[in-house]
Amino acid sequence: MKPERLQKILSKAGITSRRKAEGLILQGRVSVNGNVVRELGTKAVLGRDEIRVDGKTIKPETEKLVLALFKPKRCVTTLNDPQGRPTVADFVKKFPMRLYPIGRLDYDAEGLLLLTNDGELAHRLQHPSYKVPKTYLVKVRGHPPTGALAKLQQGVNLEDGITAPAELKVMEDDQKATWLSLTLREGRKHQVKRMCAAVGHPVLKLRRTKIGPIELDDLRPGEIRRLKSREVRNLRAKVGLKED
Numbered sequence: 001m002k003p004e005r006l007q008k009i010l011s012k013a014g015i016t017s018r019r020k021a022e023g024l025i026l027q028g029r030v031s032v033n034g035n036v037v038r039e040l041g042t043k044a045v046l047g048r049d050e051i052r053v054d055g056k057t058i059k060p061e062t063e064k065l066v067l068a069l070f071k072p073k074r075c076v077t078t079l080n081d082p083q084g085r086p087t088v089a090d091f092v093k094k095f096p097m098r099l100y101p102i103g104r105l106d107y108d109a110e111g112l113l114l115l116t117n118d119g120e121l122a123h124r125l126q127h128p129s130y131k132v133p134k135t136y137l138v139k140v141r142g143h144p145p146t147g148a149l150a151k152l153q154q155g156v157n158l159e160d161g162i163t164a165p166a167e168l169k170v171m172e173d174d175q176k177a178t179w180l181s182l183t184l185r186e187g188r189k190h191q192v193k194r195m196c197a198a199v200g201h202p203v204l205k206l207r208r209t210k211i212g213p214i215e216l217d218d219l220r221p222g223e224i225r226r227l228k229s230r231e232v233r234n235l236r237a238k239v240g241l242k243e244d
Helices: 006-012 018-026 119-126 146-154 191-198 229-238
Strands: 030-032 035-037 051-053 066-071 110-116 134-141 167-173 177-184 203-211 224-226
Touching: 006 018, 006 030, 006 051, 006 119, 018 030, 018 119, 066 229, 110 119, 119 229, 134 191, 146 167, 146 191, 177 191, 177 203, 191 203
Parallel strands: 110 203
Antiparallel strands: 030 035, 030 051, 066 110, 066 224, 134 177, 134 203, 167 177
């Protein structure tokens, strides 16, 4: 087998994301054949070299799994929470492997969240260079005029720069609010909320309905399903990964 960088090996083995794996290496928590490694460029071969994290030997994941969860509101998109709040880990306890959420969804937001033990897939789905589209159903206060809608589509000037162009549809109006469908190809923190607030129409409700080719479909809050082989192939193809 061809040697690979340690952070990629840890990610592919389902230990953690590639970015967090870099932190483990820099902290001296990773060893190869008994030697502590602190260089990010270090390469090894999983199965040939003995790779340990915090003293535990790393073994290749035998099965790659991708799950779709309807994350309910008031649930944290982490595996544990110091404040004792419900986390997405509560919904995947029946699965024997360690699964990680791909990206985040705000505590008070709901909708589609993918979880996997495929570190490379998770890394690419979150990397801005792949521009994976994510669609949100957004209820905003009031009725945005044409100018505000145009800004949401063309780019909103936020404190961290102008947002990339977005796809926008007005879905429904009522007396005090408007439902929008908003598709983004970047993933800044609290981006949808900040964009809508910047044009004068704060978010009242937020639901993610689609990530790449994967849709929320008929899932209800708290329900989870395993992606079909065809769905996983389409998802991997979206980020330039070949079928395993």
